[in-house]
Amino acid sequence: MRKRTKVIQVPIQEYLLGRLDEVSRERGQSRAAFIREACAHYVTSLREAELDRQYVEGYKRFPESTEDAEWRTRLAAEVWGEEEWDEGEL
Numbered sequence: 001m002r003k004r005t006k007v008i009q010v011p012i013q014e015y016l017l018g019r020l021d022e023v024s025r026e027r028g029q030s031r032a033a034f035i036r037e038a039c040a041h042y043v044t045s046l047r048e049a050e051l052d053r054q055y056v057e058g059y060k061r062f063p064e065s066t067e068d069a070e071w072r073t074r075l076a077a078e079v080w081g082e083e084e085w086d087e088g089e090l
Contacts, residue, residue, distance in 0.1 A: 012020075024034035 020031055020034060024031050027034065029037070
């Protein structure tokens with residue numbers, strides 16, 4: 001299945017267009033392919049930054065305590081049981 005694309009027009013400063021052309025040529029890409037890749041990367045990085053912000057905010061509101069960590073360790077030991085370690089297998 002082919003993804004649908006739309007053609008857009010975006011005003012851009014000449015110096016930036018020149019750099020885009022240089023870099024896309026160095027990478028063996030068309031200008032359009034380079035711009036699509038750059039936009040996808042930027043949108044992804046914005047989403048990741050937002051998820052990171054939410055993660056940090058969650059820990060600020062509900063900080064993990066030493067007591068929480070101890071409880072989780074005990075629960076994991078109950079669920080998984082004791083593991084035998086054979087140093088020869090490491």
